[in-house]
Amino acid sequence: MIKYKFLKNLIIFILLSMFILISPQFLFSAQIKLAWDPNTEPDLAGYKIYWGRSSRSYENSVDVGNVTQFTLTGLTAGETYFIAATAYDFSNNESGFSNEVSGVAIEPAPVVVITPTISTPETSETVTTSSESSSSSGTSSETSVYVVVSETPSVEGSPIGNLKSYDITSPSDSSSSADDSSSSSGLTNTSNTSSSTDTSNSNTPVVVDSTNTPALDSNGEIKDNATSEWSSQPDGKEITKGGVGEKLVKRNKPRKIYTYLGDANLTATSNSFDISNEKLTSTILGVSESEREKLIQYIHGYDSYGKRDEKGNLKKRIWLLGAITNSRPLVIPYNSKKVIYVGANDGMLHAFDDQTGEELWAFIPHELLPRLKELPQAKGIKYFVDGSPRAYITKNQKVMVFGLRRGGNYYYALDVTNADSPKFLWKIGPEKTGFSELGQTWSNPQFGKLKCGNQTKIACIFGGGYDENHDNKNKTSEDKKGRAVYMVDLYTGEQIWRWDYEKDSNMKYCITSDVARVDLNGDGFIDRLYVGDMGGRLWRFDLRGNDQNKWRGSIVFNSNYNFMGSSKRKIYNKPEVTIEKDGSAIVFFGTGDRENPLDKTSSDKFYSIVDKGQNTILTEDNLADVTRILGTVENLANKDGWFISLLNNGEKVLSSPVIAFGVIYFTTFTPSQDREGIARLYALNYRTGNPIMNLNRENDVGGPKIDLSDRSRVIGKGIPSGVVISALKRRLIAYTGIQGGLYYTPLRQHSTLIPIWWKEVRRR
Numbered sequence: 001m002i003k004y005k006f007l008k009n010l011i012i013f014i015l016l017s018m019f020i021l022i023s024p025q026f027l028f029s030a031q032i033k034l035a036w037d038p039n040t041e042p043d044l045a046g047y048k049i050y051w052g053r054s055s056r057s058y059e060n061s062v063d064v065g066n067v068t069q070f071t072l073t074g075l076t077a078g079e080t081y082f083i084a085a086t087a088y089d090f091s092n093n094e095s096g097f098s099n100e101v102s103g104v105a106i107e108p109a110p111v112v113v114i115t116p117t118i119s120t121p122e123t124s125e126t127v128t129t130s131s132e133s134s135s136s137s138g139t140s141s142e143t144s145v146y147v148v149v150s151e152t153p154s155v156e157g158s159p160i161g162n163l164k165s166y167d168i169t170s171p172s173d174s175s176s177s178a179d180d181s182s183s184s185s186g187l188t189n190t191s192n193t194s195s196s197t198d199t200s201n202s203n204t205p206v207v208v209d210s211t212n213t214p215a216l217d218s219n220g221e222i223k224d225n226a227t228s229e230w231s232s233q234p235d236g237k238e239i240t241k242g243g244v245g246e247k248l249v250k251r252n253k254p255r256k257i258y259t260y261l262g263d264a265n266l267t268a269t270s271n272s273f274d275i276s277n278e279k280l281t282s283t284i285l286g287v288s289e290s291e292r293e294k295l296i297q298y299i300h301g302y303d304s305y306g307k308r309d310e311k312g313n314l315k316k317r318i319w320l321l322g323a324i325t326n327s328r329p330l331v332i333p334y335n336s337k338k339v340i341y342v343g344a345n346d347g348m349l350h351a352f353d354d355q356t357g358e359e360l361w362a363f364i365p366h367e368l369l370p371r372l373k374e375l376p377q378a379k380g381i382k383y384f385v386d387g388s389p390r391a392y393i394t395k396n397q398k399v400m401v402f403g404l405r406r407g408g409n410y411y412y413a414l415d416v417t418n419a420d421s422p423k424f425l426w427k428i429g430p431e432k433t434g435f436s437e438l439g440q441t442w443s444n445p446q447f448g449k450l451k452c453g454n455q456t457k458i459a460c461i462f463g464g465g466y467d468e469n470h471d472n473k474n475k476t477s478e479d480k481k482g483r484a485v486y487m488v489d490l491y492t493g494e495q496i497w498r499w500d501y502e503k504d505s506n507m508k509y510c511i512t513s514d515v516a517r518v519d520l521n522g523d524g525f526i527d528r529l530y531v532g533d534m535g536g537r538l539w540r541f542d543l544r545g546n547d548q549n550k551w552r553g554s555i556v557f558n559s560n561y562n563f564m565g566s567s568k569r570k571i572y573n574k575p576e577v578t579i580e581k582d583g584s585a586i587v588f589f590g591t592g593d594r595e596n597p598l599d600k601t602s603s604d605k606f607y608s609i610v611d612k613g614q615n616t617i618l619t620e621d622n623l624a625d626v627t628r629i630l631g632t633v634e635n636l637a638n639k640d641g642w643f644i645s646l647l648n649n650g651e652k653v654l655s656s657p658v659i660a661f662g663v664i665y666f667t668t669f670t671p672s673q674d675r676e677g678i679a680r681l682y683a684l685n686y687r688t689g690n691p692i693m694n695l696n697r698e699n700d701v702g703g704p705k706i707d708l709s710d711r712s713r714v715i716g717k718g719i720p721s722g723v724v725i726s727a728l729k730r731r732l733i734a735y736t737g738i739q740g741g742l743y744y745t746p747l748r749q750h751s752t753l754i755p756i757w758w759k760e761v762r763r764r
Contacts, residue, residue, distance in 0.1 A: 032103055035069045036085060043089040051083045053524060055100065058084065080449075080524030102522050144168070144229075144354070145207055146331070146340065147222065149239045150323035158378035159323030161344055162245035163352070164228035164235070166215050169206045205733055205744065220716070220741030230357030237740075244340075244350075245321040247357040248301065255300055256361040257348065258422070259369060266363065266414070266422045273299065273364055286370035298376050299347065299364075305376050322346025323381060326405050328388040332398060332416065339419045343385030343402060347372050349412075351419065360420060367410055367429070383407040391416070392447040392458065392490055399425065399490055401460055403441025409465065411441050413493060426493030430481070434495045437502075439465030439482030442512040447490060448519075448526040451546035456525075458490040463511030463531055464500065470510070470534060473567065473596040482510025485531060485541060485553070499541060499553040506555060509535035514574035514656075518585065530587050530611075532571025536560040538587060538609060557609050559591055561619040567593065567602045573656040573722075576664070578686070585611045586641070586686065588664050590653020597719055598671045600650035606657075606666060606682070608641045608689065628708065631688030642689045644711075648678070655722030659686055660734075665723040667736060668712070679720035679738045682712045715743045 034049065046066040050058035064070045075081060084097040145168055150161035209215040215226040224236040228243060235242030248255075257273040258266040261280065265271070270279050275296050282292040297304035302314040309315055327343035331354065338354035348362040364372070365385065374382050387403035401413045413425040430438040443463030450459045464484030469475045484500035484507065501507045511533050518528040529541040536559035543551045559569045569591035576588040590606040593599060609618060624635050624642040631642055646652065648670040657666035664686040670678040685692050691710035694700065699709060718739025725734050735744040 031071050031073045031075060032081060032083070033069070033071045034083065034085075034101075036098070038068050039087050041087075041089070043091075045088055045090045045092075048086045048088065048094070049083065050085070050097070051081050053081060055082045055102070055523075056084075058082070080519060080522065082524075102524070144331075146329050147228070147237075147243075148324045148329065148342070149237060150325055151239055158375060159325075159345060159381045160239060160245070160319045161321050161324040162239050162243040163321075163324065163329065163340070163342060164243040165230065165354070165357070166210075166222075166226070166228060167208050169208055205746070207742070216742065220738070220743060240319055244352045244357045244359065245319065248320045248359055249316065249318075251301075251359070255359060257300065257364065258361060259364045260366050260424045260427075264424045266424055267361075284369050285372065287373050291373070295373055295376070299372060320346070321350075322348075322375075322384070325381065325383070326386045326388070327402075330389040330391060330400070332391055332393070332400075332419075334419050337419070339416075341389045341391075341400060341416070343387055343389065343404075343407075345382060345384045345386060345407070347375065347384040349385045349389065349402060351416075351422075361422065363414070363422065365404065365408075365410060365412055365427070367408055368404075387441055388444050390445045390447075392460075401445040401490075403444070403462070403465075405442050405466075406440060409438050409440055411445065411460075411462065413460070413490070425491065428488065428493055434498060435486065437464045437481055437484040437500045438486075439467050439510055442466045444514045446515050446517055448517050449524055450487070450496065450543065451525050452496060452548060453546055457496060459487045459496055459526070460490045460493075461485070461487050461515050461517065461529065463513055463515060465510060466512045467510040467534075470570075470595060473593060473599055478508060479510045479534065482512070482534075483507040485511060485515060485529065485539075497543075497548045497551055499551075504553060507533075507553075509533040509537070511539075512572055516575050516577050516587075518577055518579065520579065520583070528585070530556075530575050530577055530585075532573075532575060532589055534570045534572075536563075536569035536571055536591055538571070538575065538589065538607075540611060554615070555617045556587070556611050556614075557607070557618040559605065559607065559620070561617075561621075567599060569602070569604055570594075572654070576657045576659055578659055584613075587611055588657045588659065588666075588686070590646075590657065590666055590668070592652025592654045592669070594652075594654050597652065597654065597669055597677070598650070598675065600671055602650055602652060603645070604652045605643050605645050606653055607643045608664070608686065610639075610641045612640070614640075626689040630690050630708070631685070636688065644684075644689055651680075654719055658723050658725060660725050662686055663692055665734070667715075667720040667722060669719045676717040676739065677719065678714055679716045679718055679736075680712045681715045681720070681723065681736060681743070684711060716741060 044066065046063060048061055048063050049070060049072065050061045051072060052059040080102055082100055082102045084100045086095045086097055088094040145166040147164045147166065148161065150159055207215045209226040210229050210231065211227055215222055217223050222237045225234045226236050227234045230244070230247060231242030258271045259273050260266065261271050263270045269277065273280060273296065275293050282289045285292055285295055287295055294304040297314060301317055301320040303317045304314055306315065322344040324342055324344050329340050329342040331338055331340050339360065340352040340354050341349065343349050347364050347368050350362045351360040352358065353360055368384050383406035386405035386407040389400050389402040391398055391400045397415065398417045399413060400416045401411060403411045410427055410429045412427045415423040415425050428435055430436055442465055446461045448459055448461065450457050464482040464486065467479040467482045469477055469479065484498055486498045487496040488494060489496055511531055513531050516530040517526045518530065519525060520527040527544055529543065530538065532538050537555050538557040539553055540556045541551065541553045570593050571589055571591055572594045573589065578586050580586060587609045591604040593602060618640050620643060622640045624631060624639040626642045627645040627647070629635065636642060646668060651668050651670040653666055654669050655667055657664055662685065664684050666682050668680045668682065670680070672678055683692055683695065684690065691706050691708065694704050694706050694710055695713040696709040699705065699707065715736060716738030721737035723734055723736050733744055733746055735742065
């Protein structure tokens with residue numbers, strides 16, 4: 001019989017950086033990695049893991065056998081889970097619970113953006129990667145790579161797009177790396193070429209095509225002879241070959257295109273975007289009765305405005321899929337398949353079968369119906385579904401929310417629990433009571449639990465959006481919309497709480513950024529939010545307690561205090577937050593005008609703000625300027641953080657930072673004479689801003705050395721994506737998208753997985 005009462009030392013590995021960066025753009029079933037010390041009793045047979053969403057209240061359990069590590073999968077990203085373990089003997093006698101641990105579930109998959117050439121803004125390319133087991137030509141791969149390419153074929157033409165898929169193979173031996181011994185930080189000292197394409201190093205991940213051949217060349221770009229998934233012949237980066245786009249062109253069966261005309265079941269005939277649907281009137285489409293049929297046929301993919309064939313039949317258009325400009329694909333796994341959701345500027349949100357590349361269905365938001373008539377005669381880009389879908393997944397339900405970004409001022413929520421039968425949940429626009437500030441819906445939805453009175457609610461959280469007056473970099477007028485943060489009930493769309501200009505006249509600038517959520521005490525509920533505005537100010541929203549009337553917002557830091565320049569600093573991107581042992585929060589963010597990347601008059605910076613809950617607004621006077629010096633105990637003493645000025649002419653931070661292993665990573669873009677620009681990767685000690693590895697090899701005269709020049713490395717051209725950290729097999733990989741390519745490298749680790757944060761809850 002089993003002789004012990006409790007299991008020893010259960011710990012939880014929570015890679016917070018992965019959760020914070022990935023969840024805005026991509027969602028798989030999330031996971032939590034566990035490990036524990038083995039018991040030594042001779043009759044030990046195995047262990048069971050118990051977990052739930054409340055302390056000491058376990059809803060689920062699993063028998064993991066006689067192992068000492070296990071990964072809980074199928075969890076909801078962003079949710080806090082409470083976990084304990086038991087041991088059992090060969091007679092099935094079970095011990096009491098171990099110590100309890102809690103943590104936030106993270107997604108194992110990154111999104112990486114490969115950026116366009118700045119000199120040709122009509123062309124764009126993105127890469128999305130997902131860590132979900134798949135098989136290609138008999139080759140097992142943990143990660144899929146989704147490449148999105150969009151371009152305008154001519155000045156008069158309408159932009160077109162495509163989405164392709166590749167695999168990333170795992171390192172064959174992830175327990176050690178030849179590069180580890182030469183690196184003094186989280187990032188291994190490998191070049192872009194070896195990281196992306198060198199298959200001789202068994203520890204280096206490799207992007208392969210459907211023939212299991214390396215798909216990237218020595219510059220990290222997709223080879224011309226690469227054959228993507230769903231393609232029967234080499235298609236390389238050619239936009240009109242392979243991918244879901246070619247599948248649409250070759251499709252013979254009718255497409256399933258839906259809109260919302262009143263029935264929550266989108267597959268109902270009354271929602272069908274079809275000629276036979278009498279509810280889809282010419283008035284709704286904003287065209288004459290004679291044009292109604294032509295427009296519907298055009299959207300389905302036919303050249304209804306051109307000549308028919310010899311038999312009098314409509315010809316198919318040469319290409320159907322519109323440009324995918326700012327939307328980032330969302331991949332959701334189901335029992336029998338994975339589904340890719342992505343918005344496009346052909347008026348639709350598309351759902352594609354990941355196994356076949358076939359379109360399952362498409363959805364046209366009601367507000368876009370009268371604008372569809374712009375597409376047949378479009379000259380240059382027209383924005384429609386330009387936002388990125390996000391999802392909140394539980395055991396029984398999958399809810400997807402997306403905004404229109406440049407396409408409009410609306411958010412939509414769909415129930416996609418059944419991938420083949422989507423349902424309408426709600427929509428929010430500026431005409432709805434309490435949402436008058438809503439601008440273009442740029443802020444990607446975030447999700448989490450809130451205490452509201454005696455209820456627990458799942459909230460969908462987003463910023464007020466973009467005011468188009470920022471299209472003019474020399475604007476003088478104040479923002480008139482977007483000056484808000486909203487929280488709504490995920491399942492109903494009803495407003496839970498807002499903080500806007502009406503409540504606080506200090507909210508003078510629109511908020512385009514994703515909102516960072518913080519759980520301060522590990523109880524699974526959101527206690528605080530952080531977000532930046534287009535006036536360069538960092539906001540904190542305190543949500544302590546269950547009375548929404550007592551929740552408050554305040555400015556923590558102003559980057560433009562006493563600013564005398566012509567181009568004020570702006571915060572476009574989500575901040576990164578880490579909580580210290582003393583309860584203070586350190587908030588990291590950079591500034592840069594994303595809509596004017598070639599502006600060389602900017603004076604942008606990267607900030608680390610220590611928020612101790614103070615009521616005064618911090619300025620640069622409260623921070624240590626470590627731009628030209630190393631951060632030390634002396635110069636950081638009595639300071640509320642640090643900052644560095646970006647010294648290259650016009651250099652900007654245009655993506656969110658991420659922290660891992662005590663290192664804060666971020667990327668910058670610097671305009672150049674050839675307009676392509678320079679992409680840099682920064683890696684700094686998060687407490688001091690000091691360089692932490694030998695990134696600059698040019699100054700290694702007489703041997704390796706680290707100085708201020710080692711804060712960053714040039715990694716390519718174009719506007720880089722942010723750094724994305726993801727688990728590939730048992731190895732952590734850092735990804736960054738650059739112009740036409742992908743920079744990626746393993747992170748240095750001292751063990752299979754390093755617990756960078758874990759919280760133990762003592763049994764009461």
